[in-house]
Amino acid sequence: MEYRFRDIEKKWQQWWNENKIYKVSNDSAKPKYYVLDMFPYPSGAGLHVGHPLGYIASDIYARFKRLKGFNVLHPMGYDAFGLPAEQYAIEHGIHPAVSTENNINNFRKQLDNIGFCFDWDREVRTSEPKFYKWTQWIFLRLFDSFYNRQNKKAEPISNLIAAFEIEGNKNHPIPDSKFEARLEPSLLNFSAKDWKSFDGKKQQNILMEYRLAYCGYGEVNWCEALGTVLANDEVINGVSERGGHPVVKKKLRQWYLRITEYADRLLEGLQKVDFSESMKEMQSNWIGKSSGAEIDFEIEKPPLTPPKGEQATPRYETAFPSLYNITKKLAEEKRHDPTHEEEIMWGLLRANKAGFHIRRQHIIGSYIVDFACLDKLATIEIDGGYHDDPVIQQYDKERTRFLKENGFTEIRFTNEEVRKDAHAVIVKLTEILSQLPSVPRKSESSKVSPSGGDLEGALTLRVYTTRPDTIFGVDFMVIAPEHELVEEITTSEQKRAVDEYIAYVKSRSERERMAEKKISGVFTGSYALNPFDGRAIPIWISEYVLIGYGTGAIMAVPCGDQRDFLFAKHFNIPITNIIGNYYNGEEANPTKDAILENSGFINGMVMKDAIDVVINKLEEMGIGIRKVNYKMRDAAFSRQRYWGEPFPIIWKDEVAYPLDESELPVELPHMDELKPGEEAEGPLWNLKEWKNYKGGIREVNTMPGYAGSSWYFLRYMDPDNNKEFCSRKASDYWGQVDLYIGGTEHAVGHLLYSRMWTKFLFDIGLISHEEPYKRLVNQGMIVGSSRLIKRIQLLSHDENILGTAFISMNRDEFTDIDGLDPAGINKKLVNLYFPSIEITDIKQHSFSLLHVDVNIVDGNELDVEEYKKWKPEYIDAKFVFEDDGSFLCYERIEKMSKRYFNTVNPNSLCEKYGADTFRMYEMFLGPVEMSKPWDTKGIEGVHRFLKKLWRLFFDDIKGPIWTTASPSPSGEGKGEAPTDAELKALHKTIKKIEEDTERFSFNTGVSTFMICVNELTDLKCHKKEILEPLLILLAPYAPHIAEELYAELRKAPSPSGEGGGEASILDAEFPKWNEKYLKETSKAYPVAINGKTRTELTLALDATQQQVEEIVLKDAIVTKWLEGKQPKKIIYVKNKMINVVV
């Protein structure tokens, strides 16, 4: 009786299905275990051998856990919304719903072939209304929530409104998202009174700035070819991930997820999960947290002294230049000798502690005010007792008049007030200031100038740096070409050069900018002032500074940053060395360990330590703040597409209103033609009758592919619930995904989004865990091994093809340059294979390498007849064979893809060798995490193993040959009890399989089975008592054959009455290994002389050092190698080895 895998596999798959053997209950006394695969996008191409790798690993693990007594959830579903189906629809006229359904059916068939233990009753499809109803529902929760930075969690937006009504937004400043729809400046800070005075639309616009799902205008990645917006992770090097189409920046109204609010928690959460280092690394790189400082440099325009002048440059801003030197001195004196009250106030005001940027002893015109808030054009005076003096009174009057004329509001407090309750003074001050209109410092600062116009504007340049310690090494500033200050700070002399440069930058596409990185830039003519030594620092414009990161401006430290260094060298900007010997003049050194030189008050400090010192100083001076920056941006959440979840939103008067929960799901209406709407809106825009709804207009864009996948793992827990997305009872029972398996390609997309959604659902109290996945395993990619053949075409002078030849790999004489005549023609080839063609008719040879279908190649040998069938156009082509008559192909490792004809379909392998062979072979290839090229050849070995296993039970002729100590089915009477050798073979296998499976080492697991079967075959062991436990071990790896043989063993009722074939091996108990069968009494020790193994000695395990030494020294081979010398030392490691040192 032979191993008829096709019948067996079909039979058991059917039986498992009919008996619902994989159905999982949410109610069990067993401990739970949740094994999850990343669900597939059902593409039209179907599965190739690379896809099931992860599924097989998880299937083995799930079955293993089940045998170990866990209640295992192992579901599967489809990520069924997405772009490709829609592209396909546009190109082929097949509706996405139809092609998706077809693809799913095809996937399902392929998956079923492999014999997975999925509980299909829990299947989810993200494109089904009963699923996406809850995607929309969670979206509404996101829309209805804000991130409370005070307690670092999401809360209902109603809490925020309540806070606004009491205190305005002073405790909840607007998140500085890069995509915020710009509010009028007066709405950025508001009091309770303001809030109440705003009309409904204004209030809604403000709330939109806080919502976790929000709509705003922003630069987006627009892909013209796909007609949609893409998320950052869907754009790679300036082209779309899917299809490789160019992507440009475009301003559009978009929905976003405010994932930036979760940046810190997403980062911290990585420490609590078991992901690979590289995965964590990728995620934290994507989040890109850096900490440093934002520093305001005052800008001088035009420069009063040469940039590298010896003298410190005077600084002025709102001061009269003519009187600056005098007033500055006075102001500095006063700054160093403040009154007690001033000191108290400054302690409370500095570093933006009151929410406003305040300067002290600030010069306005020729006056020195105690404090000034330039953003609000306000001065603050703390009055002492000497105002009775008429001269001072007069001075005060003039001063008040001057300030008033120049638009300043004077705010006065008395010393007493400050002494009594300084905090109350601050509260009052804050209230007054917040009611004053904000004056954007940068663009409108010229208003500050007194009417005479002598006074320069208080321009400041705000830069972000992670290295404030290098502030004395700043030799120039660089701002992005798009920086808002460009126009203002460009001097008339530099205007032309700057305009030209900006035009040049604009002419360059994103791709060009990335592809060729040459150093370019232009000087603005203006200088910034180093706040510590007053040195003038030239301000340059260059495209190497990006507007989107930090403040779009940097302080350049050429001795410490390589890009700055190259820039300085290129434009001959002198370089200041602040790191002594660490800088060699050849390249920058970004060290933090150097001792600072040429660095004013931080001279002699180690750089690392100076960072904090400088930040503190900057904060004290009110010109800088500690700042954390993230690379991560909010995630674009709308797509101008049809095949996705509709938003449950309607627009009225440009305000977005959520639909009521009772209206969910908002079903995706059927459309036959998927044309984009006007203004790059999605196709739904064209559906007038659907679009107009309840006096408003529906949002016509749809959600992106990652919406459904951000929470699908929760739906599996409670897939049929039509009242909740997942009941609390179910999510509490199943909790985190214990093991998540999938590819690395989702490292920064899906994994971050789903982690955010989980944290959000946790925040609002709907689930009780904060991280979705406890452990993540990334399966490696299986890459294809392509076969290529070399083609030569003979072209005539008018470019016609005269003949085609294919040259086998080793027939270089027909392809080498050597074989060509001066005209470039291989005469030998023509003479031998194309005798009817005249050499003079040939203009040239055209060489190319063509992919051939790997399925018609055996190893490297092409089946030429099959090839001609496949490509009938080559029916008359000549084939130049090897000497032995074979035709050999070239080999190339590349991604498995239909276009390279290197895909191998699991179906055909299952058909040829069976699912069990296929499963075990995929595992046998190597570690799951590793990428490897597919090679079908080795599958024979695994197949042979299963046949060999089969032969332990059945003889081809005799039939069943297994025996048992109880009566066997063939009635041959009692078999023998297992021997020690057999028990040892079994128990060491149990031990190893348990360990290997637990640590995901399935490749060594498979080889362990092979060793065991080889040993049992050598021992001629056919005993049920040995074979039955072995089958249980094997069941996770090769479930069909294990189930079949297990049933065979149980066919004959045993005396104990436990027979009958109804119990599945899936519910057997995983065997336990017993130490006593593994015990050895002796061991063959390798004996090394000076570390080189020379012989082997079998010694008792309990031998002592002394006994060993005696035996070893007596040994003939050892004596020979000692050559009469005395051993210095004999090292004896029990159960390992012996080493004799001479």
Next chain:
RNA sequence: CCGGAUGUGGUGAAAUUGGUAGACACGUCAGACUUAGGAUCUGAUGCCGUAAGGUGUGGGGGUUCGAGUCCCUCCAUCCGGACCA
């Protein structure tokens, strides 16, 4: 350029704590059974060498009685991020 991973026979790979390198397979070679073999079985198989022996885990150096494993350094390949200040 930065970060991560990986480098072991003709091939896929093993070696879990520093202790006989190459388990288990593929392939190849030889043999058995056979009309035949692309079925099955047996044996051999890192490299050099007839052999004794030498040599060998990307290269070089180090620690150790002993290194694929630990340390330093260089090189190569793959993956990810790339002007992130």
